[in-house]
Amino acid sequence: MPANRLVIENCAVATMDTDGTEYASGHVVVAGHRIESAGPGPAPEDLTDVVRRIDGSGHLLTPGLVNTHHHFYQWITRGLAQDCGLFDWLTTLYPLWTRIDEPMVHAAAQGSLAALALSGVTTTTDHHYVFPRGAGDLLGAGIRAAAEMGLRFSPTRGSMDRGASDGGLPPDFAVESTEGALLATEAAIDRWHDPSPESMLRVGVAPCSPFSVSSELLRSAATLARAKGVRLHTHGSETVEEEEHCRERYGMTPTELLESTGWLGPDVWMAHCVHMTDSDIAAFARTGTGVAHCPSSNARVAAGLARVPDMLAAGVPVGLGVDGAASNEYGQLGAELRNALLINRLGSHREKSLTARQTLRMGTMGGAQVLGRQEETGSLESGKLADLALWKVDGLLHSSIADPVAALVFGAPAPLTLLLVNGSPVVEDGHLVTVDEDTIARTTRAQARRLASLAGLTPPTPPTARPV
Known part of the structure; x- marks a missing residue:
C-alpha cells in the first residue's frame, strides 16, 4: 500500500x-507525489498510512493554477513607465534591464514566485530574454529561486538579436x-531540462518577439527546440x-511571419495574441498553437482586448x-x-463571453495544455x-455566494488555506512555508534600489504626512 497519504475532505x-x-462535498486522497483518488463525500475511513487528514469545510478544492507567461526579473522595476503604451514602455525600461545581474534576478524571481504561490499557482513559466555581459547565471538564478520556493517550473531561455x-x-x-543566443539556449537545455x-x-x-529578433533566429530556434524535444x-x-x-519589414502579419519560420504547432505557445484575425485564429486552431492570455498586462500597456471567446470556440x-x-x-x-x-x-x-468555469479551466487545465503537461497536471484525477x-x-x-466557483472567480481574492505542489x-x-516572506521583501527592496542607483534613478521618497 502507498505510504504517506494526505486526505482533504468535506469541501x-x-x-x-x-x-x-464537481462535488458539492467531496474529497481528494494524495499518496506521495500523486492524487490517488477524488470523489464525493468523505474519504473512506479504512485508509491506512494517513499522515494528515484535513477537514475542508467551507472551502473549495481545485487544481493548482498554471501561469503561462511571466518575466520574473521585472519584479524590481515595478511602478515605472506608468502611462506608456508597449513600445514606449519597453524603450523606457530597456536601459534599466541591461544593468541587471545574478543577485538582482534571484531576488526578483523570489518576489515573483512568492506572489504566484500565494495566489494558488503550482506551475509557472518564465521568459527571460535580457542577458547583459558579465551579469552571471541569470537563467540559473530563476531556476534556483523556483527550487527554493517549491513550484513546478517551465523556464524559457529567451533571446534578442536585432537591435x-x-x-x-x-x-x-x-x-x-x-549564434551566441542559439549556443546559450542549447547549453541551457542540456544543463537544466528534465523530461521525466x-x-x-x-x-x-x-x-x-517579432520586433526584437531576426527571422534567422526564429527559424534556427524552432529547429533547435524540435531537435531537443522542448517547447x-x-x-x-x-x-x-x-x-x-x-x-513594413517582412510584408506579413505577425502570424504569417511566425508560420513562415516554423512557429506554429502543438509544441508552441504565444503570449498575448491580442490582435488576431479570423484567419489567425483558424491557423492557431488548425496547428494546435497555444495562447497565454494576460488580461491585466494587456490593459496596463493599452494593448487591446484579445478575442478569447473566439479562440476557445475555435x-x-x-x-x-x-x-x-x-x-x-x-x-x-x-x-x-x-x-x-x-x-x-x-x-x-x-455577457456570453466567458463563464466562471471556463475561466477557471483556462487557469488550470487550459494552462497545463498550453505548457504540454495536461496528462500530468491541471485537473484533480487519479494518477495525476x-x-x-x-x-x-x-x-x-x-x-x-452560494456557488463556490463563482465565489473564487467573481469574488475578492480568496484566502489560500493550503497549496500542495508534488504533494x-x-x-x-x-503564508509561505518554504521561504521567509519578510526576507524576500527586504531583499527585493534592496535590489530594486541598487538597480535604480546603477541606472542613475533616484528612488521616490514617500510624501510627508500632513496634519489633519
Whole structure:
C-alpha cells in the first residue's frame, strides 16, 4: 500500500476534468507525489498510512493554477513607465534591464514566485530574454529561486538579436549575436531540462518577439527546440504597432511571419495574441498553437482586448498569464481569473463571453495544455500529480455566494488555506512555508534600489504626512 497519504475532505471540489465533474462535498486522497483518488463525500475511513487528514469545510478544492507567461526579473522595476503604451514602455525600461545581474534576478524571481504561490499557482513559466555581459547565471538564478520556493517550473531561455541599428526595438547593447543566443539556449537545455513525468523543471526556447529578433533566429530556434524535444514560446500579435512593424519589414502579419519560420504547432505557445484575425485564429486552431492570455498586462500597456471567446470556440488552447510584474504590478494569477472574466465581457460577446468555469479551466487545465503537461497536471484525477489549491470561501467576502466557483472567480481574492505542489505544502494558512516572506521583501527592496542607483534613478521618497 502507498505510504504517506494526505486526505482533504468535506469541501466543494471542482476537478476540472474533461466532464467538468464537481462535488458539492467531496474529497481528494494524495499518496506521495500523486492524487490517488477524488470523489464525493468523505474519504473512506479504512485508509491506512494517513499522515494528515484535513477537514475542508467551507472551502473549495481545485487544481493548482498554471501561469503561462511571466518575466520574473521585472519584479524590481515595478511602478515605472506608468502611462506608456508597449513600445514606449519597453524603450523606457530597456536601459534599466541591461544593468541587471545574478543577485538582482534571484531576488526578483523570489518576489515573483512568492506572489504566484500565494495566489494558488503550482506551475509557472518564465521568459527571460535580457542577458547583459558579465551579469552571471541569470537563467540559473530563476531556476534556483523556483527550487527554493517549491513550484513546478517551465523556464524559457529567451533571446534578442536585432537591435535598433538593425531595425529592432531594443538598443544594440541589449541584444546578443544570433549564434551566441542559439549556443546559450542549447547549453541551457542540456544543463537544466528534465523530461521525466514528475519533472519539476522543463526548459523551453523563447526568442523574444517579432520586433526584437531576426527571422534567422526564429527559424534556427524552432529547429533547435524540435531537435531537443522542448517547447517554443514567444510574444505574438500583442499590439497594432507590432503588426505595422511586421508588415513594413517582412510584408506579413505577425502570424504569417511566425508560420513562415516554423512557429506554429502543438509544441508552441504565444503570449498575448491580442490582435488576431479570423484567419489567425483558424491557423492557431488548425496547428494546435497555444495562447497565454494576460488580461491585466494587456490593459496596463493599452494593448487591446484579445478575442478569447473566439479562440476557445475555435479550439485554440488558451491559458492565463500574469506577465512581467513591471506591466502587472499585482503579480498574482488568482486576480487574472476575475480580470479575464470581466474584461472579456467588454468585447463583442458581452455577457456570453466567458463563464466562471471556463475561466477557471483556462487557469488550470487550459494552462497545463498550453505548457504540454495536461496528462500530468491541471485537473484533480487519479494518477495525476498532486498539485492542488484549497481556497477558503466561507469568510466575510465570500460566504453569501452560494456557488463556490463563482465565489473564487467573481469574488475578492480568496484566502489560500493550503497549496500542495508534488504533494508537498508550499502555502499554509495564507503564508509561505518554504521561504521567509519578510526576507524576500527586504531583499527585493534592496535590489530594486541598487538597480535604480546603477541606472542613475533616484528612488521616490514617500510624501510627508500632513496634519489633519
